[in-house]
Amino acid sequence: MNPFSSGLPGLLQDAGLVLGLVISLAIGSYLIRDSFLARLGQYILVGAGLGYTAVLVWGNVFWPRLFAPLVADPMVWLSGPGSALLHRWLPLALGLLMWGGGAELLRRPPGGLGARYFLRMLAAVPAAILIGVGLGVGVSGAVQGTLWPQLTAAALPAAGQATWLVRLITLVITGGVLIHLQFGREADGRGVGTALELSTGAAEAAASSQGRTRRHRMLLLTPLRVWEGIGRRALWLAAGILFARLALARFSLALARLDYFLFEVPRSELWQLIWAALRGAGS
């Protein structure tokens, strides 16, 4: 049966709505103060989420992709290609090492060299593979999917894209932000004595020794500071834009939840039954 072909039965959907309302209110009570109900709602949420994830991983990954083929044909490399050994037994071995190492880390560190120490050493192998593969994929992906295409698009803009003015503004802002981040007031954490002032001060001293202080300041330092100021303001402007979009997204979430409380839940049949029962009990 295709899971998309039909939803849950009506009563279960309504039960989900009411349960969602109860848990939302329980967690929402944290706004008033931290209470047992708020904690209970959070624990239910976390527990249900973890349990659901465990079942999902078992149903989607472990069983269909690892255990079921191994159970069906444990000597897979005899009947199939040799790479089947790598696809089936090696992941299981690495996973077992990882689990064993994780369980071992929950205990006290071993006193000396022994089986436990050896297990810890072996558990580093799958961890290293995970980190290495993740970093390798990430870096190569960033180069092929972001860095190179963005550089190409910036250097060789296609027709209909940014005009020369926009490109110039982009260049000015990018350079200004880079200067600010490298030499700006907060770059070295010294606050008052800025890196820019220090670096420019050193440059100024070197220039004055050559007798060209005034011209040097006019031609180099002042434009550099102005450029850095542009970069700093552009950075704040970008942060403001991001915050505005973030506020928009979070308001959307809050409104959807309010809409759910005010319109969706009261329309459900189960809620109307509960409400009628409550009114009947009250009268």
Next chain:
Amino acid sequence: MATSDCPHCGYSNPIDSGFCRHCGTALARQQPPEEPDDESPPSSSVSAEDQVEKSPGPEEEKQGESPPSRTQGPISAHAEPQDEGEGRAQKTEWAQEAGEQEPEADDEPQPLLGGLEGLLDLADTQSFSTAGAGNPDPASNPPTLSRDLTLDEEERRQLRQLFAEELPLEAGAQPEPPPEDQAQTRERNRLQRRPWLEAVLFMGLVGALLWGAEPHRQGPGQHALPGLDQAHQQLDSLPPNSLVLVNWAYDPATAGEMDFVAQPVVEHLLRKEAKLIVVSQLPGGPASARRVIARAEDTLRRPSRAQFTANQAIEGGFLPGGAASLPLLGAAPAQALPVDPRWVGLRDRFDIALLADSGPALSLVVAAGAEDVRRWLEQVQPYNGAPVVAVTSAVVDPSIRPYLDSGQLAGLVSGWDGGRAYIRRSERTRSVEEQARSSRLVSGLNWGIGILIAAILLGNLVGLTERRMP
């Protein structure tokens, strides 16, 4: 309550404190200013720091000659009979008794911490370490204070400050912050939280939902939503039975916003009779996809809708592994897709195999975070080469706009305004209920943003006003 200011940090301590409770400076030789004593020496007005710098008095000379007592400081502070009331008298008696026992201090093991009412008298840890060294039996060689003390007053102060953070309290006793701290805390809380402001914001949102359902004549112009037209054209140009690989990268946590954006796009795909292969890297992703697709199918099954063929979606399932698992999905999707055999029939398997041969006609990334779109563009698109349309949260929009400008993204629909504009662009007639909900939500959002701006302005104004007040 009579207090005595610390000469080092200015903290107001109880008058009977031997040491500053804040920084640990010795207050022992200070005279309380509000109790003038004619017999007190003229040097009593001199600060403790100054006294430390002076030549050692009789007490210090005694310290130099014999091992110092750890109760010496407080005792000297309270031995002077200046107190009032019964409690103080008891303390003084206690202090005098302790003073009498002072010479015996060298011969008996002493507690690590001692003092009066939690006042901390410094325990010289060095002495314990030197005394215990070489003789493991403390009974035969009780720990005594080291005779060659090297700690100067500053080090003592720092140690007292360190220990004072963990002053032992009586069972059930709560440390009571001084009045100044309470006032500061109140002020800080008052500046951080504005209940009335939160209440106004909340009521504004509820009010906008309840009474703000008038349909809007015009939405945002096309210039405000770049990428939306391209997205619509991409989907509209799909031939029937095109394979569309969908990355469902949001879960119920952000469904409140994302459902509203994703549903019109999914409806459009279903109307074009595209074959969706849905995969997710979030545990809650498949369930969210199921719900939205079922809702879209329900909407399209209504009478007067276009002809619609059911079961056009294949659940690819949950794909763990983050970015590391995506290149395989781009290069060999049939191997990477974690399809559940219970749900994927023979025909669907054929479609997945076809996906491996010819690649998808389109990739749709439905994401609440920019990272998911970026990962797809970095790890999948270079391998399968399919055009990518992103359907995202409002917050993602600025981060992925450069990909739209560079042509890596073929279209972009973001935020509620994007979803609503997409519905208008699709020229799909909607039910009265749908229209009311949409208007309600968008109107509430506009009101909410307006109220937020007003709240920021008001909050700043109030903050500035209060700062000017004494």
